[in-house]
Amino acid sequence: MKWKKIGDILILDKFDENSDLDKLLKEHRVKTIIQIENIQGTRRKPNIKILKGSETDTIHKENTCLFKLDLSKVMWSKGNTHERLRIAKEVLDNEIVLDMFAGIGYFSIPIGVHSKAQKIYSVEINPDSFYFLNENIKINKINKDYERIEAILGDSKNINLDEKVDRLIMGYVKTTHYYLESGINSLKKGGIIHYHETVPDKLIESRPLSRIKKIANSREVELINIRKIKKYSPGVSHIVVDARIY
Numbered sequence: 659m660k661w662k663k664i665g666d667i668l669i670l671d672k673f674d675e676n677s678d679l680d681k682l683l684k685e686h687r688v689k690t691i692i693q694i695e696n697i698q699g700t701r702r703k704p705n706i707k708i709l710k711g712s713e714t715d716t717i718h719k720e721n722t723c724l725f726k727l728d729l730s731k732v733m734w735s736k737g738n739t740h741e742r743l744r745i746a747k748e749v750l751d752n753e754i755v756l757d758m759f760a761g762i763g764y765f766s767i768p769i770g771v772h773s774k775a776q777k778i779y780s781v782e783i784n785p786d787s788f789y790f791l792n793e794n795i796k797i798n799k800i801n802k803d804y805e806r807i808e809a810i811l812g813d814s815k816n817i818n819l820d821e822k823v824d825r826l827i828m829g830y831v832k833t834t835h836y837y838l839e840s841g842i843n844s845l846k847k848g849g850i851i852h853y854h855e856t857v858p859d860k861l862i863e864s865r866p867l868s869r870i871k872k873i874a875n876s877r878e879v880e881l882i883n884i885r886k887i888k889k890y891s892p893g894v895s896h897i898v899v900d901a902r903i904y
């Protein structure tokens with residue numbers, strides 16, 4: 659049986675009618691067992707089925723960061739654990755970062771905890787995710803000296819910051835390229851973009867980078883790396899392109 663434990667909630671991939679849920683509850687030391695039926699729309703709203711227990715709010719720990727969330731309202735973005743820490747460790751002292759699809763703080767919180775970034779702008783469109791983003795800023799004590807993470811409720815397409823950023827994180831895989839223009843316009847000369855996309859395997863080396871170059875237009879784009887994050891569906895991968903844009 660495939661499962662994932664988020665805080666003290668167990669998420670089952672497939673539910674076998676013969677499973678002993680009380681035994682699973684004890685074995686995994688959880689309060690609730692759920693199944694995610696689907697995740698809907700751009701706001702990534704999950705539809706869940708509660709198999710045992712009742713509470714769906716929890717605090718999950720990953721890479722020494724705390725993530726408070728309610729699994730009936732917001733998704734846990736799985737499979738990116740390594741990537742979230744990798745990015746946080748690449749952020750240089752005093753950087754200004756823009757996280758265009760912040761969710762509950764999947765990238766912003768590790769950056770706040772593990773780096774000395776001066777400022778992190780975290781944009782999120784879904785009010786439920788935005789609520790937990792703010793909670794997570796609090797419980798990880800990131801803004802204790804000043805508003806280091808500035809959470810912005812809104813659409814990344816209309817971003818208009820007072821300053822340009824050193825690093826841009828585009829961690830949303832559905833239609834990320836539609837947001838390249840507002841993202842690249844926010845990026846300083848010589849800044850770095852981490853651009854996520856789901857792409858057919860045979861286009862990994864060509865499509866994402868050509869999309870970035872097209873929008874960057876006359877700005878020079880220097881490829882740093884293309885990395886596979888995970889298999890998305892048969893023949894399609896979730897990848898991230900790291901590039902510097904002058």
Ligand SMILES: C[S@@+](CC[C@H](N)C(=O)[O-])C[C@H]1O[C@@H](n2cnc3c(N)ncnc32)[C@H](O)[C@@H]1O
Pocket residue numbers: 700701702735738742758759760761762764765781782783784787812813814815829830831
């Ligand atoms: C999949 S989650 C983030 C995943 C996370 N970056 C990771 O890889 O671990 C994507 C988030 O982007 C948000 N989102 C989608 N469209 C958006 C938009 N136009 N502006 C801002 N946020 C958006 C969704 O509500 C969702 O919380």
